[in-house]
Amino acid sequence: MGERAVFNTSIALQAFEASGRAVAPVLSSLKRVKWPARMEPLEFNGRTIYLSGDHNPQGVESLKALLHHFDYEKLWLVVGIGKNKDVDTMLSLFANLPRVELFLTLTPFRPLKIEDYGKWLESARGADAEPIEALSRAIELAGPTDLVVVSGSLYLVGDLRKKICG
Incomplete structure (x- = not known):
């Protein structure tokens, strides 16, 4: 995964967290992502x-x-x-x-x-x-x-x- 993908993913995670949702399940699913x-x-x-x-x-x-x-x-x-x-x-x-x-x-x-x-x-x-x-x-x-x-x-x-x- 490139630096831009890491940056974009971190922004998405921050938005997810700001919405009040649990981030842990999302983080564990990122290990299985294939692009x-x-x-x-x-x-x-x-x-x-x-x-x-x-x-x-x-x-x-x-x-x-x-x-x-x-x-x-x-x-x-x-x-x-x-x-x-x-x-x-x-x-x-x-x-x-x-x-x-x-x-x-x-x-x-x-x-x-x-x-x-x-x-x-x-x-x-x-x-x-x-x-x-x-x-x-x-x-x-x-x-x-x-x-x-x-x-x-x-x-x-x-x-x-x-x-x-x-």
Whole structure:
């Protein structure tokens, strides 16, 4: 869980407590909360991957903070961003993550065309219009101590989650 999620949860708990309700049952239930597509680990092609639906610059900053809790050699980041987003800012933030290898792909909702990634195509390790193919290629290239993450769009990670989980 990222810092923003902890902050938001603490505010919700304060509001709950201010309403006069018992907080203890809520606190115990938080241990069982699962947030799909929020640095969610999944198995795919014999590898643990993470789905993280960071779809704006603040989300990418949260991902950056979360990555400090992971021990990895390289970060293989499969990214698809919708055309209504701040693409350059987001890709700049993604590209500046430590030891990152970018794979660019499309998101199923309001997608950019691959060529719309422009200058980012030159520095990306690869690009594929089909997200599952981009993910598969990143997994093929990733070493055993590397981290594989899909990010950039909740639609992208949701679509991949359906394909992976069935």
